[in-house]
Amino acid sequence: xxxxxxxxxxxxxxxxxxxxxxxxxxxxxxxxxxxxxxxxxxxxxxxxxxxxxxxxxxxxxxxxxxxxxxxxxxxxxxxxxxxxxxxxxxxxxxxxxxxxxxxxxxxxxxxxxxxxxxxxxxxxxxxxxxxxxxxxxxxxxxxxxxxxxxxxxxxxxxxxxxxxxxxxxxxxxxxxxxxxxxxxxxxxxxxxxxxxxxxxxxxxxxxxxxxxxxxxxxxxxxxxxxxxxxxxxxxxxxxxxxxxxxxxxxxxxxxxxxxxxxxxxxxxxxxxxxxxxxxxxxxxxxxxxxxxxxxxxxxxxxxxxxxxxxxxxxxxxxxxxxxxxxxxxxxxxxxxxxxxxxxxxxxxxxxxxxxxxxxxxxxxxxxxxxxxxxxxxxxxxxxxxxxxxxxxxxxxxxxxxxxxxxxxxxxxxxxxxxxxxxxxxxxxxxxxxxxxxxxxxxxxxxxxxxxxxxxx
Amino acid sequence: xxxxxxxxxxxxxxxxxxxxxxxxxxxxxxxxxxxxxxxxxxxxxxxxxxxxxxxxxxxxxxxxxxxxxxxxxxxxxxxxxxxxxxxxxxxxxxxxxxxxxxxxxxxxxxxxxxxxxxxxxxxxxxxxxxxxxxxxxxxxxxxxxxxxxxxxxxxxxxxxxxxxxxxxxxxxxxxxxxxxxxxxxxxxxxxxxxxxxxxxxxxxxxxxxxxxxxxxxxxxxxxxxxxxxxxxxxxxxxxxxxxxxxxxxxxxxxxxxxxxxxxxxxxxxxxxxxxxxxxxxxxxxxxxxxxxxxxxxxxxxxxxxxxxxxxxxxxxxxxxxxxxxxxxxxxxxxxxxxxxxxxxxxxxxxxxxxxxxxxxxxxxxxxxxxxxxxxxxxxxxxxxxxxxxxxxxxxxxxxxxxxxxxxxxxxxxxxxxxxxxxxxxxxxxxxxxx
Numbered sequence: 001x002x003x004x005x006x007x008x009x010x011x012x013x014x015x016x017x018x019x020x021x022x023x024x025x026x027x028x029x030x031x032x033x034x035x036x037x038x039x040x041x042x043x044x045x046x047x048x049x050x051x052x053x054x055x056x057x058x059x060x061x062x063x064x065x066x067x068x069x070x071x072x073x074x075x076x077x078x079x080x081x082x083x084x085x086x087x088x089x090x091x092x093x094x095x096x097x098x099x100x101x102x103x104x105x106x107x108x109x110x111x112x113x114x115x116x117x118x119x120x121x122x123x124x125x126x127x128x129x130x131x132x133x134x135x136x137x138x139x140x141x142x143x144x145x146x147x148x149x150x151x152x153x154x155x156x157x158x159x160x161x162x163x164x165x166x167x168x169x170x171x172x173x174x175x176x177x178x179x180x181x182x183x184x185x186x187x188x189x190x191x192x193x194x195x196x197x198x199x200x201x202x203x204x205x206x207x208x209x210x211x212x213x214x215x216x217x218x219x220x221x222x223x224x225x226x227x228x229x230x231x232x233x234x235x236x237x238x239x240x241x242x243x244x245x246x247x248x249x250x251x252x253x254x255x256x257x258x259x260x261x262x263x264x265x266x267x268x269x270x271x272x273x274x275x276x277x278x279x280x281x282x283x284x285x286x287x288x289x290x291x292x293x294x295x296x297x298x299x300x301x302x303x304x305x306x307x308x309x310x311x312x313x314x315x316x317x318x319x320x321x322x323x324x325x326x327x328x329x330x331x332x333x334x335x336x337x338x339x340x341x342x343x344x345x346x347x348x349x350x351x352x353x354x355x356x357x358x359x360x361x362x363x364x365x366x367x368x369x370x371x372x373x374x375x376x377x378x379x380x381x382x383x384x385x386x387x388x389x390x391x392x393x394x395x396x397x398x399x400x401x402x403x404x405x406x407x408x409x410x411x412x413x414x415x416x417x418x419x420x421x422x423x424x425x426x427x428x429x430x431x432x433x434x435x436x437x438x439x440x441x442x443x444x445x446x447x448x449x450x451x452x453x454x455x456x
Numbered sequence: 457x458x459x460x461x462x463x464x465x466x467x468x469x470x471x472x473x474x475x476x477x478x479x480x481x482x483x484x485x486x487x488x489x490x491x492x493x494x495x496x497x498x499x500x501x502x503x504x505x506x507x508x509x510x511x512x513x514x515x516x517x518x519x520x521x522x523x524x525x526x527x528x529x530x531x532x533x534x535x536x537x538x539x540x541x542x543x544x545x546x547x548x549x550x551x552x553x554x555x556x557x558x559x560x561x562x563x564x565x566x567x568x569x570x571x572x573x574x575x576x577x578x579x580x581x582x583x584x585x586x587x588x589x590x591x592x593x594x595x596x597x598x599x600x601x602x603x604x605x606x607x608x609x610x611x612x613x614x615x616x617x618x619x620x621x622x623x624x625x626x627x628x629x630x631x632x633x634x635x636x637x638x639x640x641x642x643x644x645x646x647x648x649x650x651x652x653x654x655x656x657x658x659x660x661x662x663x664x665x666x667x668x669x670x671x672x673x674x675x676x677x678x679x680x681x682x683x684x685x686x687x688x689x690x691x692x693x694x695x696x697x698x699x700x701x702x703x704x705x706x707x708x709x710x711x712x713x714x715x716x717x718x719x720x721x722x723x724x725x726x727x728x729x730x731x732x733x734x735x736x737x738x739x740x741x742x743x744x745x746x747x748x749x750x751x752x753x754x755x756x757x758x759x760x761x762x763x764x765x766x767x768x769x770x771x772x773x774x775x776x777x778x779x780x781x782x783x784x785x786x787x788x789x790x791x792x793x794x795x796x797x798x799x800x801x802x803x804x805x806x807x808x809x810x811x812x813x814x815x816x817x818x819x820x821x822x823x824x825x826x827x828x829x830x831x832x833x834x835x836x837x838x839x840x841x842x843x844x845x846x847x848x849x850x851x852x853x854x855x856x857x858x859x860x861x862x863x864x865x866x867x868x869x870x871x872x873x874x875x876x877x878x879x880x881x882x883x884x885x886x887x888x889x890x
Contacts (some may be wrong), residue, residue, distance in 0.1 A: 048511055048720075049649065050510060050721060053510075053650065053651050054506070058648075058649055058652070059652070062648060062652060100506055100746065100747045101505070101506050102505065103511065302768075306768040310769060322770070323769050333472060334472060334772055334773065335469055361746075361747060362747055362768065363747065364745045364746060364747040364748040364765070364767050366746070366747075367743070367744055
């Protein structure tokens with residue numbers, strides 16, 4: 001397995017040669033009078049405002065001008081003359097709902113990502129606390145790497161009221177939320193203990209020999225993009241993924257990897273995102289070339305690899321990785337008889353209130369879990385509707401955004417409480433935090449249910 | 457039918473299989489999916505974007521005008537349409553069946569008691585002949601002679617109430633009508649999303665410094681302008697989740713029937729209709745996948761065997777025994793044109809059009825344009841026809857805006873064409889499987 005020889009692995013401030021990259025959202029005043037304004041996509045906007053009515057932030061915050069302004073209108077204004085990027089772009093939570101609302105194919109989230117990056121680059125002081133707060137939140141994985149080395153101590157410190165108050169008052173990280181606990185054993189530690197990629201290859205081979213729907217020499221291989229959260233905080237999700245895929249005879253590879261970049265995009269930290277993406281693309285491209293498909297258990301990670309990487313970066317292999325990346329359940333739906341297998345199974349599992357993450361929605365995955373588990377005996381899964389959870393990754397962790405985040409989430413909390421199940425289910429780790437925070441429910445992942453249904 | 461063994465073809469994805477696959481999530485696609493599901497088969501609907509019903513007015517027309525003259529009975533007028541019109545091809549019964557399905561599916565709509573068109577005032581101050589309309593719109597009908605007040609809001613430029621009122625008077629409506637422009641309670645920003653207005657009313661949010669709730673404040677502002685009006689029309693934003701309750705309260709406290717004037721996109725009545733129809737598909741067990749386009753098809757020459765959905769850059773195959781194409785027309789992007797030709801985007805079905813593109817349109821915005829009728833031509837079973845009038849694929853039917861032959865904007869027939877063709881395509885596709 002190849003691994004890029006990047007030296008600044010654990011240093012978000014390290015100056016890789018790519019650091020000079022700037023993200024220009026429409027050069028100011030570059031449009032001569034009378035010249036037509038043809039950015040691919042921006043010109044497709046006919047101002048129907050469907051994006052604005054789909055925007056969860058605009059729905060609760062009257063001062064937020066909405067995606068139509070943030071994207072195509074701001075682009076035109078800036079190109080015409082003296083208007084600069086409006087600070088309100090920082091209020092966008094990057095839920096990307098506007099993308100699937102637009103009937104005209106305007107790449108709204110891409111425009112927001114580049115506008116936000118330029119705003120942070122040009123207008124946010126690099127010595128301000130807020131900049132560093134956002135940067136630290138975006139680079140959660142680096143902190144987690146340290147914290148998880150001493151999980152119990154970290155949990156005690158982060159859970160203490162004093163830490164929370166200091167975080168809130170000094171850094172602007174809300175004290176309303178409980179920090180997610182670090183697992184005592186990370187997923188990668190568990191994986192290594194189980195024999196790593198080699199062990200998986202052996203187990204998968206044994207399984208294939210037993211299964212009658214595949215041959216022992218079939219090349220069934222997936223490379224798992226687990227992301228930081230399931231590694232450090234919810235290894236049970238990652239373990240379920242491994243068990244399910246090995247049950248179907250897949251050799252799972254778990255390469256060294258960085259954060260997908262999702263929180264960095266949302267905070268306008270595109271240089272950090274770029275470094276992480278470069279590492280991930282190089283790693284996973286090599287595996288794809290070896291016949292692996294990439295599988296994610298987090299729908300924001302799959303979103304980043306599939307859509308944001310090719311929209312924002314041009315590393316060799318970016319498109320190839322994008323075209324070979326799948327969400328775990330999605331992969332099984334089109335490669336295995338999971339529909340029939342689930343329909344033939346029964347589980348003992350608490351009834352579930354399912355919330356589809358916004359990023360799952362954009363990949364067309366928002367209904368697959370409810371559809372699949374609708375045929376499973378022993379558990380009722382209710383969809384709690386199409387509202388946004390409101391947390392959008394790091395957004396709801398910021399003191400000044402907390403109230404907006406909870407106002408957006410209110411509809412989902414109400415719907416969760418109105419259905420039978422008193423346990424939640426979702427693919428997205430931060431939606432899960434918000435669901436738990438708003439209702440007190442325990443939150444599970446579809447892969448855990450699939451594990452319970454299919455794995456002996 | 458379904459349940460093929462998977463995993464046999466090493467590496468390559470195996471299609472997600474159903475009996476009927478509908479491509480497109482507007483009124484035609486939803487109607488086809490419901491009609492197919494009604495025959496007891498397994499149906500899936502894939503749609504590139506959120507349903508275009510969210511941009512529709514929520515008013516459902518059948519046939520409103522013919523050669524520039526208003527039509528009073530759409531069914532009676534079908535035989536006066538030209539050859540190649542989908543109503544002529546499928547027959548007036550298909551239109552009736554489409555409306556029966558609609559009436560049996562949605563609640564809160566009126567108009568099914570008669571074949572005759574109702575006249576609904578629009579936000580531009582014209583009247584639109586229509587077959588079905590939401591209850592929220594009903595008190596505003598132009599056939600009613602009670603005096604009317606129209607209320608617009610400063611921050612909502614899409615509805616100019618005094619102008620709409622003046623226009624209604626000019627077209628000779630049988631009632632007195634005047635319009636006023638007021639400040640909407642709650643100090644919304646200019647051009648705020650319509651859902652913001654609706655939410656303030658839904659939740660009766662405190663406004664005016666906490667003095668009163670938004671509903672009360674609205675009543676107070678409107679009351680002094682009533683001048684004897686017995687009904688009051690607002691742009692269609694009178695609540696979303698609680699719209700019935702909002703309207704009832706406003707009516708009761710104004711002492712006049714509050715009603716909604718249908719608006720352009722994004723439209724709350726359209727959104728409410730979409731929500732009802734999608735819930736009906738859920739109830740009928742239709743699988744729904746939204747957010748990604750069908751980009752490729754596989755055929756054996758005679759039949760469609762598979763289609764490919766591009767899910768955020770990843771190709772995912774779908775297969776069914778029968779397919780329904782409901783991707784919309786030129787505006788909906790089911791039909792594409794360049795300087796040389798016009799084509800149907802997904803299956804590349806034949807779209808008849810003049811060879812010289814200068815013949816695609818004529819002088820004048822409301823002229824008899826060829827482009828307005830662009831679309832695939834279908835046989836009596838709803839199957840697209842090729843250039844020699846043979847069926848393109850045995851297991852493919854088309855519905856809605858992608859079907860040509862009707863100038864739906866001039867005729868005011870877009871919804872009816874979707875219902876008639878959607879019902880036919882879905883029902884026959886389902887029957888052929890079962």
